[in-house]
Amino acid sequence: MSTVDMTHGGGGRAMAGLIRDLFQRHLSNPALDRGDDAALVTVPGQRLVMSTDGHVIAPLFFPGGDIGALSVHGTVNDLAMMGARPLYLTAGFILEEGFPLADLERIVWSMANAAREADVQVISGDTKVVERGKGDGVFITTTGIGVVAGGVDLSAHNVQPGQSVLVSGTMGDHGVAVLSKRENLTFETEILSDSAALHGLVADMLSAVPSLTMLRDPTRGGLAATLNEIATTAGVGIMLDEAQIPVAPDVAAACELLGLDPLNTANEGKLIAICPSQDAATLLDAMLLHPLGQNAAIIGTVTKDPAQLVQMKTSFGGTRIVDWLAGEQLPRIC
Amino acid sequence: MRYISEFRDPALAAALARAIRQDARPDRTYHFMEFCGGHTHAIFRYGVQDLMPPNVHFVHGPGCPVCVLPVRRLDDAIELAEWHDVILCTYGDMMRVPGTGRRSLIRAKADGADIRMVYSTQDALQIARDNPDRQVVFFAIGFETTTPPTAVAIKQAQAEGLRNFTVFCNHVLTPAAIGHILSSPDFAPGGPARIDGFLGPSHVSAVIGTQPYEAAARAYRKPVVIAGFEPLDVMQSVLMLIAQVNADRAEVENQYTRVVTRFGNRKAQALVAEVLELRDSFEWRGLGAVPDSALRIRDSFADFDAEQRFMVTEKQSREVKSCECPAVLRGVRKPTECKLFGATCTPDNPMGACMVSSEGACAAYYSYGRQRTPQDAA
Numbered sequence: 130m131s132t133v134d135m136t137h138g139g140g141g142r143a144m145a146g147l148i149r150d151l152f153q154r155h156l157s158n159p160a161l162d163r164g165d166d167a168a169l170v171t172v173p174g175q176r177l178v179m180s181t182d183g184h185v186i187a188p189l190f191f192p193g194g195d196i197g198a199l200s201v202h203g204t205v206n207d208l209a210m211m212g213a214r215p216l217y218l219t220a221g222f223i224l225e226e227g228f229p230l231a232d233l234e235r236i237v238w239s240m241a242n243a244a245r246e247a248d249v250q251v252i253s254g255d256t257k258v259v260e261r262g263k264g265d266g267v268f269i270t271t272t273g274i275g276v277v278a279g280g281v282d283l284s285a286h287n288v289q290p291g292q293s294v295l296v297s298g299t300m301g302d303h304g305v306a307v308l309s310k311r312e313n314l315t316f317e318t319e320i321l322s323d324s325a326a327l328h329g330l331v332a333d334m335l336s337a338v339p340s341l342t343m344l345r346d347p348t349r350g351g352l353a354a355t356l357n358e359i360a361t362t363a364g365v366g367i368m369l370d371e372a373q374i375p376v377a378p379d380v381a382a383a384c385e386l387l388g389l390d391p392l393n394t395a396n397e398g399k400l401i402a403i404c405p406s407q408d409a410a411t412l413l414d415a416m417l418l419h420p421l422g423q424n425a426a427i428i429g430t431v432t433k434d435p436a437q438l439v440q441m442k443t444s445f446g447g448t449r450i451v452d453w454l455a456g457e458q459l460p461r462i463c
Numbered sequence: 464m465r466y467i468s469e470f471r472d473p474a475l476a477a478a479l480a481r482a483i484r485q486d487a488r489p490d491r492t493y494h495f496m497e498f499c500g501g502h503t504h505a506i507f508r509y510g511v512q513d514l515m516p517p518n519v520h521f522v523h524g525p526g527c528p529v530c531v532l533p534v535r536r537l538d539d540a541i542e543l544a545e546w547h548d549v550i551l552c553t554y555g556d557m558m559r560v561p562g563t564g565r566r567s568l569i570r571a572k573a574d575g576a577d578i579r580m581v582y583s584t585q586d587a588l589q590i591a592r593d594n595p596d597r598q599v600v601f602f603a604i605g606f607e608t609t610t611p612p613t614a615v616a617i618k619q620a621q622a623e624g625l626r627n628f629t630v631f632c633n634h635v636l637t638p639a640a641i642g643h644i645l646s647s648p649d650f651a652p653g654g655p656a657r658i659d660g661f662l663g664p665s666h667v668s669a670v671i672g673t674q675p676y677e678a679a680a681r682a683y684r685k686p687v688v689i690a691g692f693e694p695l696d697v698m699q700s701v702l703m704l705i706a707q708v709n710a711d712r713a714e715v716e717n718q719y720t721r722v723v724t725r726f727g728n729r730k731a732q733a734l735v736a737e738v739l740e741l742r743d744s745f746e747w748r749g750l751g752a753v754p755d756s757a758l759r760i761r762d763s764f765a766d767f768d769a770e771q772r773f774m775v776t777e778k779q780s781r782e783v784k785s786c787e788c789p790a791v792l793r794g795v796r797k798p799t800e801c802k803l804f805g806a807t808c809t810p811d812n813p814m815g816a817c818m819v820s821s822e823g824a825c826a827a828y829y830s831y832g833r834q835r836t837p838q839d840a841a
Contacts, residue, residue, distance in 0.1 A: 381464050388821070438834050445694050446473045446480075447510010449831040455559075455810030 133228040138258025151234055152222075152254055155241040160217075160252035168252035170217055174276040180207035181272040189236065189266050192306045193321030194397070197239035200269040202324050202397055203348070205247050209328035210344040210400065212283045212335055213275030218244065219253040220271050225264030236267060247326035249273070275328075281335060287342045288363035290433040293409035295402045297330060297416055298323065298424040299377040300352050301384065304394030309383070320379045325398030330419045334402065337415030343403045346396065353392045353451045355401055356439045366434025369441040369451060375424045393454045403431065470693030471509065479698040480514040486705045492518045495704050496794050497662040498641065500527035500822025501692045507831035509694035519701065522658055523827075525640055525749055525792040526667075528605040529556045529820035533746040535780035536633055537562040540602050543631065544568065544576040547773050550594060552587035553602040555580045560816045563780045584616035591620070591628035600769045601630045608666040610634045610758065611731040614738040617760065617767045629769040632760050635745060637667050638675040639756035645683040649795045656795040660704040662697065663689040665719050672727030676715045684713040691719040738764055748782075748816065749792030788815035791824055798825040805833060 136143035153161060160168035184200040194202075201218065208215040220240070224233065244251055251271075306322040327346065335341055347355040352374070360367050376384075376391045384391050398421060404412050409427050416422030429441075439451045487493060497503055503523050506512055512521065525531050541562055544551035551568070558569040558580060572578040577597075581587050584601060591599035603613045613630055620628040641661065649656050663676055668689045676687045686707035690700035700718040707714060717723055738761060745757030760768040782788065786808070787801035798804050798817065808814040810826055817823035 378464055382467075385464065385467055436834065440834060443508070443510045444473055445471050445509040445511070445514075446476050447513035448834075449508055449510050450834055452810075452830040455813075 131230055133224045133226055133230060133233065133258055135226055135258055135260070137224065138256060144256065148254075148256065151230070151237055152256070155234075155237045156244065156251040156254070158250040158252060160250065161254070168217070168219070170252060172216060172274065172276060174278075176277040176279065177274055178208050178211045178213040178277055179272070179274045180204055181270065182207060183268065183270040185265060185268050186307065187265060188307070188310050189232070191310050191322055192318070194324035195236060195239050196267060196269055197236035198243040199324050199397060200271045201240055201243035201247060201249070202326050204271040204273040205249060205326045205328060206346045206397075206400075208273050208275035209326070209331045210283065210346055211275075211277055212281035212331060212341075212344070213277045213328070214332070215247060215249045215273055215275040215328055218249055218251045218271050218273045220251050220269060221255040222257070223264055223268040224256065224258045225266055226258055226261040228266050233267065243326065247328065280339070283341060283344050285343050285345065285359045285362035288359060288365055288403050288431055289342075290365055290431050291406055292342060292403050292431040293406045293427055294356070294367060294369070294429040294431065295404070295409065295413060295416065295425060295427050296352065296375065297327070297400045297402070297422045299375045299380065300347070300396060300399065301380045301391030301394035302377060303397040304351065305380045305383045307395075308387075316383070318379060318383060320377070320383065323396055323398035325421055327398065327400055327421060330400070330416065330421045333415050333419050334412060338404055338408045338412040340408055341402060341404050341412065345401045347399060347401055348397060349395050350454060351391070351393045351395055352401065353390070353439065354453050356451065357453045359401070359403070360437045360439050363431070364437060366432040366437060367429055367439045368432050369429035369439065371441050372444045373426050373428045375426050392451055406430070467693070470691070470695045472695065475695055476514060476698060479695065479702060483519065483698065483702050483705065484516045486702060486709065487516050487519055488709060489518065492520065493705060493708060494520045494522050494657045494659050495662055495701060496522040496524045496644070496658045496660075497690075497697070498524040498526040498637065499664045499667070499692070500530070500820065500824065500827070501665065502526075502662050502690065502697055503824050503827045504822065505692050505694050505697055507827040511694050511697055512832075514698065515701070519705070522656070522794040523791065523824040524644070524794055525747065526606065526637070526664060527817065527820050527822035527824070528609065528635075529560055530788065530792055530816040530823050531635060531747045531749065532560075532604055532633055532816070533748045533780070534562050534782055535746065535778070538778055538780045539775045540631060541566060541568060541571050542775050542778075543600055543769065543773055544578050545571050545574075547598070549598040549600045549773070550577045550579060550590060551600050551602055552579050552581045552590055554604065556820045556822075557602060557604065559813060559819045561783060561813060563778070565783060565814075584612045588616050588619060588625070588628060591625050595627060598627050598629070598772075600773075601628070602633075603630050604633045606635060606637050606664070606667045607670045610735050610739065611670065614734045617738050617764055618734070620767055621764065626766070629767050629772050630760060631769040632739070632758060634739065634758045635747065636756050636758070637664050637671070638679060639753055640747065640750060641676065641687075642679045642682070643750055643753045643756065644793065645679060645685060647793065649793060658685060658794065659708050660686040660688070662700050662704070663687045663715070665689065665691045665696070665723065668719065668723040668727065670728050670731050673715050673717050673723060673725050680713050680715050686713050687715045689715070689717045689719050689723050691722070747792075749789035783814040786815040788817045788825070791817050798828040801825070805829060
């Protein structure tokens with residue numbers, strides 16, 4: 130039994146064995162271990178948040194992470210951006226026939242580790258197997274629930290002109306780390322993905338600045354896409370100061386060589402925060418004290434702008450739009 | 464980032480901006496064509512226009528490899544992928560360019576054609592090695608910068624005896640285009656548009672040197688300054704052009720001395736000359752048929768020429784109606800003067816190549832500069 134075959138999704142003994150010996154062994158907790166059709170849990174408090182996220186990534190293993198940890202961090206962070214304490218996850222696996230079981234075990238082990246570190250439990254799961262060629266190794270969909278304290282209301286709808294925009298650290302690390310291992314673009318780099326669970330940082334931020342307006346994690350499409358989403362939702366503009374946006378030198382250099390923009394490049398362990406400007410310094414101090422916020426910075430201001438543009442004062446001395454990207458970011462030709 | 468940030472230094476930029484303001488005579492205007500899309504993007508991305516006095520204007524040139532490829536050649540590539548059962552390898556920028564009837568490579572791929580995005584000719588060669596039962600065509604586009612790698616790939620394929628690798632060659636030449644633009648009635652004295660000088664190509668000139676521009680500079684009495692792609696390079700080159708215009712000089716000067724020499728990279732030139740030869744004429748989007756402006760594969764390498772191996776049909780190729788790409792590429796219209804710009808034509812839904820390519824002028828305007836009024840963008 131060294132690779133996934135169709136029987137692993139067939140509902141028979143092989144599937145039961147895979148669930149018991151691999152998934153349950155690593156992800157064990159009382160709700161999951163009962164093995165019922167659904168997990169029965171008690172959730173404290175009244176305000177629940179819930180989110181789901183499908184994870185497809187090539188390569189499955191990349192510097193600083195893998196699809197397993199990512200599938201935990203991705204959903205935990207979606208909950209955390211609402212100010213929630215994440216409690217439980219469910220996980221759906223779509224496995225491709227022929228996928229090495231040793232790799233699957235590495236992924237599930239990494240998921241278990243990430244869940245343990247984030248203090249969440251994977252309480253229910255599902256496995257399907259698709260024929261060879263109809264999947265890309267492993268797809269993982271995770272759904273999470275968490276609870277939010279009363280009074281916390283984080284939403285882009287609350288964003289107002291004059292507020293300050295902060296980020297928790299350097300932009301583009303994850304995207305460049307993954308790109309460096311794509312089959313046709315391998316380059317030597319020390320850059321690691323920033324994949325991490327952010328709810329601990331969020332808790333510190335909320336206790337320092339209860340008036341926090343909004344959080345969002347700039348994943349696919351990077352800072353640029355996420356800020357444009359915020360501007361559109363809130364009906365505001367945003368003016369950034371390029372000199373204040375943290376980018377790791379290695380990431381800047383890799384982007385420079387390939388003709389990519391770190392502001393369009395994905396992050397998996399960073400957040401964007403918006404708060405009233407008088408609280409920005411306090412919020413920044415709280416972020417800087419947390420290990421995941423060591424490179425936090427105030428990067429811009431929300432503006433009144435009927436055109437809802439995200440703009441940036443360039444370090445060079447001009448201004449430009451920071452736009453969504455159409456399609457994928459591509460290395461330049463000439 | 465060392466060796467890069469030096470060329471983006473705000474204090475130096477401010478000093479150059481002061482010098483440009485000082486030297487630019489208030490009683491006249493200056494219209495400089497930046498030939499390359501790389502320059503256009505540097506100008507917009509760093510906000511270089513904001514540092515220029517109001518009488519210094521940038522005219523955007525045709526130096527975007529994806530943009531100048533005529534629809535007909537793109538239609539041919541789509542046909543190769545759809546009807547000849549080949550694996551078509553293309554640079555990613557080409558994927559979304561609309562061909563006739565707004566058909567694109569990306570749509571053909573979605574409909575089942577085997578089209579692969581590659582980062583270099585070496586990727587295409589590897590695909591040919593890995594798929595000995597399939598014909599692999601590399602869709603070669605670009606100026607003199609991308610031409611040597613194509614020549615190398617063809618030589619490698621020959622040396623390895625790869626019988627399933629061909630190149631659909633669309634390489635074009637910069638100096639011919641500059642000459643063509645300057646000879647057009649658009650820029651004749653009293654014509655609708657004006658050019659007082661050129662910011663010359665940087666990467667292209669690393670290969671061909673500065674010497675090939677001398678004939679056009681002399682014949683049309685227009686200064687050319689070979690300019691690097693960093694924003695300070697652009698500003699310094701503008702200053703050099705202003706000095707030439709003020710002194711009524713029309714010389715080829717080299718700002719990008721850290722890379723470019725007068726005669727360029729002779730080894731690369733020799734390689735290209737061994738494998739490729741001049742076409743009598745080639746159609747450019749916007750410029751029309753330009754004599755001696757493109758390269759084809761020599762007969763001695765005919766086995767690697769997709770145009771020889773596959774018969775593509777004659778077709779009626781058509782641009783999207785009212786798309787102003789051709790006029791934008793000639794430098795006679797601003798992207799914002801196109802009716803489609805920002806309305807029906809956006810990077811997400813491009814009607815013309817200039818909105819697709821990361822080197823296209825319309826994409827630069829839209830992605831970095833659409834907050835400006837048409838006047839300040841001028």
